[in-house]
Amino acid sequence: MARPVHRSLKEKQRQEREELILQVVEEVLLERGYRDTSMEEIATRVGIAKGTLYLHFTKKEDLMFAFFEREMQKILSAIEQPFPANMSAQAKLESIVRSMHNDPSGKRGDLLYILFHSEDFKIILQQKSATTLTRISDTVLLYLEEGKARHEFDPHIPTVIMLNSFFSVLSPRAHRRLLQSGEYSHEEIMRYVQRIYFRGIGGHIS
Amino acid sequence: MARPVHRSLKEKQRQEREELILQVVEEVLLERGYRDTSMEEIATRVGIAKGTLYLHFTKKEDLMFAFFEREMQKILSAIEQPFPANMSAQAKLESIVRSMHNDPSGKRGDLLYILFHSEDFKIILQQKSATTLTRISDTVLLYLEEGKARHEFDPHIPTVIMLNSFFSVLSPRAHRRLLQSGEYSHEEIMRYVQRIYFRGIGGHIS
Amino acid sequence: MARPVHRSLKEKQRQEREELILQVVEEVLLERGYRDTSMEEIATRVGIAKGTLYLHFTKKEDLMFAFFEREMQKILSAIEQPFPANMSAQAKLESIVRSMHNDPSGKRGDLLYILFHSEDFKIILQQKSATTLTRISDTVLLYLEEGKARHEFDPHIPTVIMLNSFFSVLSPRAHRRLLQSGEYSHEEIMRYVQRIYFRGIGGHIS
Amino acid sequence: MARPVHRSLKEKQRQEREELILQVVEEVLLERGYRDTSMEEIATRVGIAKGTLYLHFTKKEDLMFAFFEREMQKILSAIEQPFPANMSAQAKLESIVRSMHNDPSGKRGDLLYILFHSEDFKIILQQKSATTLTRISDTVLLYLEEGKARHEFDPHIPTVIMLNSFFSVLSPRAHRRLLQSGEYSHEEIMRYVQRIYFRGIGGHIS
DNA sequence: CATGAATGAGCGTTCATTCAT
DNA sequence: TATGAATGAACGCTCATTCAT
Secondary structure, X not given: OOHHHHHHHHHHXXXXXXXXXXXXXXXXXXXXXXXXXXXXXXXXXXXXXXXXXXXHOOOHHHHHHHHHHHHHHHHHHHHOOOOOOOOOHHHHHHHXXXXXXXXXXXXXXXXXXXXXXXXXXXXXXXXXXXXXXXXXXXXXXXXXXXXXXXXXXXXXXXXXXXXXXXXXXXXXXXHHHHHHHXXXXXXXXXXXXXXXXXXXXXXXXX | OHHHHHHHHHHHHXXXXXXXXXXXXXXXXXHHOOOOOOHHHHHHHHOOOHHHHHHHOOOHHHHHHHHHHHHHHHHHHHHOOOOOOOOOHHHHHHHHHHHHHOOOOOOHHHHHHHHHHXXXXXXXXXXXXXXXXXXXXXXXXXXXXXXXXXXXXXXXXXXXXXXXXXXXXXXXXXXXXXHHHOOOOHHHHHHHHHHHHHHHOOOOOO | OOHHHHHHHHHHHHHHHHHXXXXXXXXXXXXXXXXXXXXXXXXXXXXOOHHHHHHHXXXXXXXXXXXXXXXXXXXXXXXXXXXXXXXXXXXXXXXXXXXXXXXXXXXXXXXXXXHHHOHHHHHHHHHHOOHXXXXXXXXXXXXXXXXXXXXXXXXXXXXXXXXXXXXXXXXXXXXXXXXXXXXXXXXXXXXXXXXXXXXXXXXXXX | OHHHHHHXXXXXHHHHHHHHHHHHHHHHHHHHOOOOOOHHHHHHHHOOXXXXXXXHOOOHHHHHHHHHHHHHHHHHHHHOOOOOOOOOHHHHHHHHXXXXXXXXXXXXXXXXXXXXXXXXXXXXXXXXXXXXXXXXXXXXXXXHXXXXXXXXXXXXXXXXXXXXXXXXHHOHHHHHXXXXXXXXXXXXXXXXXXXXXXXXXXXXXX
């Protein structure tokens, strides 16, 4: 029976197209922001009709959420690799920070910034309760607790507060403006910020 | 002469109304976000006609900026009080943090969050070059440098990076979600977060 | 009894104010055109409140019509002076043309142009059937017929058509653009245009 | 291949619709004038939604300008036909006058009148610098000069003044009111007015 | 499957007019 | 009589979503 083959061919094409769409979303999102990214423009840049876009994603929200998930997945897959057992918790977390910042386009910070702060998108996030996001968060939490157990970090500070601060200071978007000023390189900024954070939670400073 | 009295009465009423409008703005802004806050809805909730709103504020932008400025002024006036000369830089900064968090509604964090990240509002901020915002930032910068001079803080960390991190971790909006979870009180959260920050920049931990 | 005196005093003040208002109308009309002349702006420039304007003129239309009538009255009073009996019809008409063009501000052409062609104002004219306008028109008609009787003008051309053409070519507004180009002076333009018109209806050319 | 056929079908329908829209514009423009012609009303009368109107014309201005241009093009195409070499300049100009007046609806005069004198539309005309309008004007200018060269017209009268008077007296809108009175037919009026004009500039009277 | 024309609710803004003071 | 704050209908324009082809 040829059907399955065809179907998977179609399916493959479908996925390729969705991938293409999401790439275009990234592009337009960076140029225009969430609200001013119109379905029309995305479709046009992809080279398909507006209606076709709706065959892949039922609503604008869905499209954006799909894009968001893909980005989070990239971070997650970089994060969930097993670390050597004897690696310190801080080293693991530093590796995670690097993963969060190292994306090919170098624009992930901006993208997450746009999405996290779009008024429209926040609603979606609440509705869809992004599991990927949770898994990233859980991974960090795990290593923070590990660090506390190993006496690397101050056990008196609640882990969830450490966690929250972790994302506040170390997420790519926190230091956008400073980076744009050009005074310091991305690496310099991150080095200093990590020093503040890890010393802050009681870690050793390299 | 009754005139001046009348006028100041009118003027007083006018200010009271503007105050009322700004309160409603706060309310709607929290519920709907910047873009979905319509002039119509604000007017209706205040109990006036749309046109009346425009007697007080020429454009939606102006209304929003007025609201923003009022919030920033509240913070600034709390911040710019002179401190005793022998007070440590850290104590001064901790006092500033308290000022930033202590607002009656307890929602200032959310509000600034909404405004700072609205795609539309960012443009206004750039156009109007918010001086109040700059003055707040400058005040913090001043004490950070003072702290470095006094060897309270690590002189190897660039002050602008300390400043950026200050607002990243210590601004009211940074720990919104954690606060909403209800696990820790506002005071507890802030105590721990300050501990992380000040120890991070090399300060003494109380 | 002092009453009548007071009343006429009041009445006098009232008329003076109305005169002032109409002067301001002229000013604003020239700057902004009919539609963009707002009641607010008129009131402000006069130095009174918007509501006061409405005590003098019930509607914007009424105000504008009053202004229009005043202008037409000025033309009419210049026109209805008796001419010497032996004066030729053409000379009388040429005198009328001069009256229509010679106003102190030199802007009457523009004003009538604005009013005659405002979409809003046309409706008013139809409703109010301006009698002053009719009397001006009748005066011209009279001299055109006189001219035909005296064999100055071609008796084969219907007088109403002569009349219509009179206002088409000779009214101040007909040659605005040409005048603005600066190539010819007002006097030159009018001399040539009158030559065309009077020769056209069979008159002698001076 | 069905595509090209389909496309031209669509394209045809599109043009038909635009034609329909422009017809409705004519209708509403005559009833309401420029400013009071709302996009909503046009759409409703055409039987489409407001948004659909904007698929054809980006702005109200564009729609109105398109309508204006179409009218001017009709006149221009009627005017730019080559005339026999031995035809007199006056005969050519009379032919042009006929072209300007002969439209099926008989309302072109009113329409151009409305557009030319709308405060809003004047601005558009200046921005778009209507070339069609210029070409019509230039064509008339050409024949006026030809007439002067051939001693048909008075060489002492500046051509631009002749030109200006041409449009003042002979344009369809100049004698609207007279026509509406019903006393004379369109043909009669134009015959007399042309007699006045051409005799006025020194032409022979047929 | 793919299209893109069509929809229409919704927005910010203006201004002639009214009316309580 | 004079004020000017208040009104609210009306406008041009946008864009996510639908659906006949």
